[in-house]
Amino acid sequence: MTQAKLGRSSAHRRALFRNMVTSLFAAERIETTEAKAREVKAIADQMITLAKRGDLHARRQVLAYVMDESVVKKLFETIAPRYAERAGGYTRVIKLDTRRGDAAPMAVLELV
DSSP states (O other): OOOOOTTSOHHHHHHHHHHHHHHHHHHSEEEEEHHHHHHHHHHHHHHHHHHHHOSHHHHHHHHHHSSOHHHHHHIIIIIHHHTTTOOSOOEEEEEEEEOTTTOOEEEEEEEO
């Protein structure tokens, strides 16, 4: 799967996605542009799949990506068990109206 560049350098893009994934797990719902939401959805689903495994190696892999240790704890203890019976598709993207300033298509990314 190719990654959208979003007009950013690779380091800036990685930092953006790490922050957004952390915010998504902390708040369980974020509002962003459609393009960013689609990219973050794939990463968030991977993180939940790792959290469902629940072993030490998976926790360390998630800690390498997610910024906040308390969010990782929440992911492993409350979010992952919620999806124990689910095979995938842990997040959904709901399209919203365009943003007023620049008419960018907006979306809500939330945990199912």
